[in-house]
Amino acid sequence: MISQFNIDPKQFDTKQFESIFFAPARAYAALSVDFTEKLVNAQLDATKAYTDTGLAQVRNLLNVKDAEGLRSYLEGQQNVAKELTERLKGDAEKVVSLQQDFVQQSQKLAESNVKQAQEAATKTAK
Structure with missing residues (x-):
């Protein structure tokens, strides 16, 4: 029964298999890891900034x-609130920009992969 599925290694094109399946998967994984790294770094930066601001305010209150x-102190709180609002806005814009960039790069990658698959299919059909 197994003999029905004999595959001649000479006929199996590993380069084509690599270019159609594994290369696109690796490219998308790399893109995803890069996006995740940028997003985590943005979140860590924001968290540090908010923590530093909070601790500075507690120190000011203790004085x-x-x-x-x-x-x-209360007058200073108005400035802190304004600065935090601006920081939140900037952080939100940064995350949106990262997401938009990821979507655009993902679309370009998908388009490139479709084009490669079509070219490979055309070569195989000939």
Whole structure:
């Protein structure tokens, strides 16, 4: 029964198999890993910035010793809120940009892979 499925290694084109299946899979995996790395780094940067801001505010609050210090601290909170709002906006824009870039590169990769597969199919048919 197994003899029905004899495959002649001379007829099996590993280069074609590589170019149609494995190369595109590796390219997409590499693209995904790059995207993940950029996204994680952006998140780590944002987390560090937010943590540093929070700790700085706690330190400033610990330095309040009188009514004037409290007033100064509260006024500073408005600036901190404004800065955090701008930071959040920038971080969100960065993530959206990373996602858009990933989608565009994925589409280009898919188009390239389809084109290669069509060319390989055309060569095989001849």
